[in-house]
Amino acid sequence: MTQKAREYYKDNPQFYVAVDCIIFAFENDELQVLLQQRNFEPFRGEKTLLGGFLQAGESLEEAVQRVLRIHTGLTNIYMEQVGTFSALDRDPGARVISTAYYALINKNLYDSTLLKEYNGEWVSTNHLPSIHFDHTKMIEQAREQLRRKISFSPVGFNLLPPSFTLAQLQRLYEVILGQEIDKRNFRKRVSEMQFIEKTGMIDKVSSRRGASLFHFNMEKYNMTHEFKLK
Amino acid sequence: MTQKAREYYKDNPQFYVAVDCIIFAFENDELQVLLQQRNFEPFRGEKTLLGGFLQAGESLEEAVQRVLRIHTGLTNIYMEQVGTFSALDRDPGARVISTAYYALINKNLYDSTLLKEYNGEWVSTNHLPSIHFDHTKMIEQAREQLRRKISFSPVGFNLLPPSFTLAQLQRLYEVILGQEIDKRNFRKRVSEMQFIEKTGMIDKVSSRRGASLFHFNMEKYNMTHEFKLK
DNA sequence: AATAAAAAGTGTAAAAGATACACTCATTAT
DNA sequence: ATAATGAGTGTATCTTTTACACTTTTTATT
Numbered sequence A, B: 001m002t003q004k005a006r007e008y009y010k011d012n013p014q015f016y017v018a019v020d021c022i023i024f025a026f027e028n029d030e031l032q033v034l035l036q037q038r039n040f041e042p043f044r045g046e047k048t049l050l051g052g053f054l055q056a057g058e059s060l061e062e063a064v065q066r067v068l069r070i071h072t073g074l075t076n077i078y079m080e081q082v083g084t085f086s087a088l089d090r091d092p093g094a095r096v097i098s099t100a101y102y103a104l105i106n107k108n109l110y111d112s113t114l115l116k117e118y119n120g121e122w123v124s125t126n127h128l129p130s131i132h133f134d135h136t137k138m139i140e141q142a143r144e145q146l147r148r149k150i151s152f153s154p155v156g157f158n159l160l161p162p163s164f165t166l167a168q169l170q171r172l173y174e175v176i177l178g179q180e181i182d183k184r185n186f187r188k189r190v191s192e193m194q195f196i197e198k199t200g201m202i203d204k205v206s207s208r209r210g211a212s213l214f215h216f217n218m219e220k221y222n223m224t225h226e227f228k229l230k
Numbered sequence C: 001a002a003t004a005a006a007a008a009g010t011g012t013a014a015a016a017g018a019t020a021c022a023c024t025c026a027t028t029a030t
Numbered sequence D: 001a002t003a004a005t006g007a008g009t010g011t012a013t014c015t016t017t018t019a020c021a022c023t024t025t026t027t028a029t030t
Helices: A003-010 A060-072 A114-118 A135-150 A166-177 A183-191 A218-224 B003-010 B060-072 B114-118 B135-150 B166-177 B183-191 B218-224
Strands: A016-027 A030-037 A047-053 A078-085 A096-104 A120-124 A196-203 A211-216 B016-027 B030-037 B047-053 B078-085 B096-104 B120-124 B196-203 B211-216
Touching (some): A016 A135, A030 A060, A030 A166, A047 A060, A047 A096, A060 A078, A078 A135, A078 B078, A096 A135, A166 A211, B016 B060, B016 B135, B030 B060, B030 B166, B047 B060, B047 B096, B047 B135, B060 B096, B060 B114, B096 B135, B114 B120, B135 B166
Parallel strands (some): A016 A096, B016 B096
Antiparallel strands (some): A016 A030, A016 A047, A030 A120, A078 A096, B016 B030, B030 B047, B078 B096, B196 B211
């Protein structure tokens, strides 16, 4: 590289770059998000999203997957970039540019023993506690992005167990969209999508009669890519 | 701050942070984007988006407005964040994290004398030339984001002069959505939105008969926030 | 054994929204 | 006077969305 080219970069400042993860899960008819009550400095005692600093050899997506692995034990988690936040005073400790990603996990599969280690807690997105930094804004933006996405893309299945009842699926949609859905209309729309398949198994836990368990067939979905549900 | 808190930041690497601007304009029935053919190192001769490095005292949005002002002479330009790109090798000269923003300008109002200074050129988004870095991906993502947005939010008016004919507005939508629109249906939808107002002026340039000029009344729009056009 | 309780499962009609479609009008150039 | 150009306008059909109520299956209770 020429001297000029080196200066092109060198004349500019560098910044800490972080990722913050809005980890969503669905339980008790609530969309929940994983927070941590920090038991370390700085900002000990404050509630924040789970996050971490970008390291030299990794992309933002790799940093997110690292943070997710550490805190949930899971790999290959579905995630989506929400946005990058750069207000001068967003982190009072130092100038940090942070990119938020939301992630969708199935709470049954993740390693809940990790919770204690980092002082994590699940909270409902319906009544968020007071949260540090600009993390409340990140959560709201992520929730809105998920709401817009879920009607046209089969991302919601990441929040459910591999097999689920139609009642569970409907409740998930009702909670994320924030409105009641007519049962017959909902099921009509589901039945038009052949990639939402009856497994033949019956769930006897949630009802006396028993409800058919379904699962999302990703391969079949990939053939059509036609999804619409609300 | 405690020693611990200082280490919290100091143990982490820092990065160059940049912004890249997808500056869109509408002319000759094309959605165009402003590129520069670099006449400086590094990557002299390559085509890139207009961008710049984040400076210490500014947010990403301020950096974008700075870049936009320098290259178009305009301030207060409509813009929206597209996403942040962080692949390890995206800039072969150094590790740079870059956030892309698209901006919408009216080509009649901007300072075109600046073009020569930085070797800028407008290209149609329909047949993009070969562009350096990951900038092609940024442009495609921005174009898609604009396409999704324009039907439900009155952002397209930023690409038109303050007053415009309905034919102009329709062509804008046809080009961005990538499909022909029925004239009567389009006008029916426009006439339902009272904030798209007839100015009383007649444009005699584009037709013999003359066409009514309309303008977008932002104040009226803010009262309803109901927009739908496709 | 009969009954009550709980959630699963199922079809049709009306309303709303989206789409298809063709001619007249006003002006200017020839 | 006439031809050419783009502006302007309404209705009928199709598609999609919404509203709506009862029967079925099983278990717990008496």
